[in-house]
Amino acid sequence: MQNLIGKTALITGAAAGIGREIALQLAAEGVDLFLLDVDESGLADTTETASLLGVKVASRRCDLTDSKQISATIQEVLSTWGGVDILVNNAGVAFYGPTHTMTAEQWDWLLGINLLAPIQITRELLPSLLNRPEAHIVNVSSICGLVQGNRFSAYQVSKYGLLGFSEALRAEYSRQGLGVSAICPGPVTTRLFEVAPSGRDGKQTPIPPRWICTTPELVAQKAVKAIYRDQGICLVGWVAYVLYYLKRIAPWSLDLAFRFGRRRRMKKKAQQLALQAEQQFERSAESSSKAA
Template identity: 80%
Template sequence: MQSLCGKRALVTGAAAGIGREISLQLAAEGVDLFLLDIDESGLADTVETASLLGSQVFSQYCDLSEPQQITNAVQAVLDEWGYIDILVNNAGVAFYGPTHTMTAAQWDWLLAINLLAPIQMTRELLPTLINRPEAHIVNVSSICGLVSGSRFSAYQVSKFGLLGFSEALRAEYSRQGLGVSTICPGPVTTRLFETAPCGRADKKTPVPPRWLCSTPEVVALKTIKAIYQDKGLCLVGWFAYLLYYVKRLAPWALDLAHRFGRHKRMKKKAEQLKQGPVLQTAEKRATDSQSNAA
């Protein structure tokens, strides 16, 4: 994109964190904004700050887990402007814990916000985007969309899916002048982890140490640069680069890390399973003896 000044953008998850900083950076570039979030207080604060930068700013409450609210928000944007030039799918949530402890409702909630909402938002706005002289879609994914870890499987599935969706859009619409960028930061100093539900009893979702994290401001600056350069994949933070290149140059190293201690744990599990029937038999005999004595 040659210039951002005078463009119009829709940003989801704009009340705090990365979404807020992207909104403010766009406003500083002269972009008019339509901001969405469920945090009405934080959203109002972003609107006020962005307005001070000289942009025209509108906002609306929108629960991205509700498809009808997404449709209503899209219609509100089109009623106000008739078109947009930039779509930023930023809003996201996480869940921490063993995959087998997640309920169907938790899976549906996370995938609805992180993956299905960006797909619906993009699908409903594509007709106006591809008819603009210059337009751009930004999907804020994560390094988790490229490299898997443990106990964040639903989050990782959603981010892998968002990355694949972005690549498909870029392959299909690049010739028509539509830019598509996927932003993949490592850990960021937002409240994503602090607010993420935990599936492990009496535990909280662990928060990455600050020395491992990038800031929302850095992610926003990289996002603006990616829009200008029409960059397909944008990594943010040294940790994201490290994981990215380890995955590509030495994928066996990550697999080895995931399997570390496996033999010892499997041996312990086998012993427990072997002892199980013995313990059950002993308990049954004790119960039978008590019954006979009675």
């Protein structure tokens, strides 16, 4: 986009963190805003602050796990403004813990907010976006959408999916004036990890140390630049760059790191299973003798 003054934007997860900063920086560029979040208090604060920058700001509480609420919100946006020029799918949640302990409900909750909601919002707004001379979609993904890790599998699946969705849209609609950017920051100083549920008994979700984190302000700055430049994938933070190029130059190194200590752990696991089998056999034999 050459000029953002007078444009309109819909932003999810606008009550705090990255969404709030993107809202404020777009407002500073002269963009009118329609803001969504489930945190009504934070949403009201962002709305008030953005309004001070001299743009029109509307907001609505919207639970992104509820497809009916999403559709009702999109209809309100279309009836109010006739559509938007910029869509920012930012809202996201995380879950920490072993994949095999996650319930179906936890998977549905996370994928619903991080992946299915952005797909639904995009799908329902796409006709109006394509009807603009130029429009732009910003999907806030993560370096976790490019590089594997552990104990955050559902989060990574959602971010890999969002990145793939972004690239598919970009390939399909670029010639029609629709720009699509996937923002892929490393760890950010937001409350994402702090409020993420933990599936490990007695252990909280680990919070990355601040020295490896980037800031929501920088992510927002890069997002706005991506809109201006029609940038496809936008890395943010030194950690994101290191992991991105490590994955491409020496992908074996990451796999090696995750397999470190495998033989020792496999041997210990085999011993534990053998001990369990022996104990089970002894209990069965004891039960048989008592029955006799």
